[in-house]
Amino acid sequence: MTALLHLTELSVTYPRQAEPALDAVSLDIAPGEKLAIIGESGSGKSTLALALAGLLPRGARLSGNITWPSLGRSARAGADFGMVFQDPGASLNPVLRIGEQVAEAAQRHLGLDWEKAGILALELLGRVRIPDPELAMRAYPHQFSGGQRQRIAIAAAIAARPRLLIADEATSALDVLVQAEIVALFRDLCAADGMALILITHDIALAASLADRIAVMHQARLVELAPALQLVETPQADYTRHLLGTHIDLTDTPRIGRTVP
Numbered sequence: 001m002t003a004l005l006h007l008t009e010l011s012v013t014y015p016r017q018a019e020p021a022l023d024a025v026s027l028d029i030a031p032g033e034k035l036a037i038i039g040e041s042g043s044g045k046s047t048l049a050l051a052l053a054g055l056l057p058r059g060a061r062l063s064g065n066i067t068w069p070s071l072g073r074s075a076r077a078g079a080d081f082g083m084v085f086q087d088p089g090a091s092l093n094p095v096l097r098i099g100e101q102v103a104e105a106a107q108r109h110l111g112l113d114w115e116k117a118g119i120l121a122l123e124l125l126g127r128v129r130i131p132d133p134e135l136a137m138r139a140y141p142h143q144f145s146g147g148q149r150q151r152i153a154i155a156a157a158i159a160a161r162p163r164l165l166i167a168d169e170a171t172s173a174l175d176v177l178v179q180a181e182i183v184a185l186f187r188d189l190c191a192a193d194g195m196a197l198i199l200i201t202h203d204i205a206l207a208a209s210l211a212d213r214i215a216v217m218h219q220a221r222l223v224e225l226a227p228a229l230q231l232v233e234t235p236q237a238d239y240t241r242h243l244l245g246t247h248i249d250l251t252d253t254p255r256i257g258r259t260v261p
């Protein structure tokens with residue numbers, strides 16, 4: 001199958017830094033694939049996401065290649081890929097009504113008129129299970145809980161039907177129940193729309209329960225990339241074994257549904 005996204009030897013060095021924050025990372029993502037990227041704080045996960053979204057700060061040096069083989073051209077932010085972050089406040093405008101924010105994404109990227117974009121926004125709010133979408137369209141971000149704001153940010157990010165959603169710690173600030181709902185939403189969106197997902201997380205159990213494959217980052221490098229259960233059950237890299245050993249007790253992780261030998 002033609003890859004959706006292909007990274008070759010991608011490296012990033014931030015201004016005034018001697019060491020790269022991302023060091024020669026190569027990987028493919030298939031259309032519809034759910035890839036989790038795990039690793040300790042500072043290992044380069046967000047840098048990878050920012051690099052492929054074209055959002056690195058000015059002065060950052062990027063080398064290597066990012067191609068989108070199944071698109072046959074470079075990807076457009078918002079249209080071909082969307083992003084959601086840990087803080088939905090980063091992507092929602094506090095003084096714009098929810099309906100306008102979601103409709104604006106549809107209008108801009110799909111070229112819909114306001115009326116059609118509004119109808120789509122209403123449908124999207126229903127799809128991400130915001131209660132009473134009609135009322136929500138006229139409300140402002142502060143009138144919603146953190147979990148609901150994250151759902152709204154997801155609705156805006158998927159308004160243009162992107163081929164890829166990048167979720168950078170998008171569930172880490174939420175309580176466990178709300179987190180599970182957002183994860184179920186990601187799963188539904190990928191299954192229904194064939195959308196691919198890059199899920200950046202510290203939570204190995206979450207990665208193992210949702211992702212098709214898991215990439216492990218350590219000190220700017222990709223140290224292991226394997227199907228999720230294989231990586232959890234038979235990790236190859238010493239660092240992955242260390243991470244699994246220190247961060248979760250897999251014998252006590254019902255979300256994975258298996259135990260490590």
Ligand SMILES: Nc1ncnc2c1ncn2[C@@H]1O[C@H](COP(=O)(O)OP(=O)(O)OP(=O)(O)O)[C@@H](O)[C@H]1O
Binds near residue numbers: 015040043
């Ligand atoms: N704008 C920046 N300028 C300079 N250094 C940066 C910048 N952003 C990140 N870094 C550094 O790059 C390295 C990788 O950071 P990055 O945020 O990609 O890691 P991460 O794995 O996403 O961490 P976390 O899980 O804490 O978000 C770290 O050493 C970090 O301090």
